[in-house]
Amino acid sequence: MQNNVIFHEKLRRFWRPGDEIICTRIFRHSANNCYLCGNTPIEWHHVLLNTMTNQIIDVEFSCIINIKKIMEKLGSGQKILFFPQYTEEVEHLNSQYPGTAAIVQFSFNPDVMAQLLSKPKELSYVQVKSILNHTVKYNDEFMTELFHAALDIYLERKYYIYDYLYEHEKTGTAEQSIADHLRREWEREMYEEDYNATSYESNVKDDDIPF
């Protein structure tokens, strides 16, 4: 019971309903205590960032689930968010306690955006677009840098093609839809080339043309 009170108090210092929590890193082997329950040694460290306050804490696996349970008690439907490279961990947490974790789709926190952009392979169309839409509103150097990093990915992956597709052409992921579109374009061009080639071969003599 005493532990429970301490846990609640410590969590209250780190998180208020509405604040977003993102797990930015998971690692093993360190002498750190779990910030919330004090347990040591921790097998799996989870570095949690409150994106509103920029406060960071290090907690163990089971305390992530305890956080979720307290969030629920306080009437919050929030989940602990994870970067896309931690999909397996999200599934593991949710198998232990459903609805605990989710992959972060987008965060307005500049450091989180920078971290997402540093692993472009994991970034989805929605995330790249969200970062562009958000960072374009700012003029400072850091946001401009993030904007250009996102723009490079946008151009490289030809996401502009996806943005111009009709809704019915958007099937599956953005990448699939773009690939399908390019294949259709290519087939159409091939067909037109064939068509032109055939008409050249038809050997029409000038005499046959009535004008």
Ligand SMILES: [Zn+2]
């Ligand atoms: Zn703990």
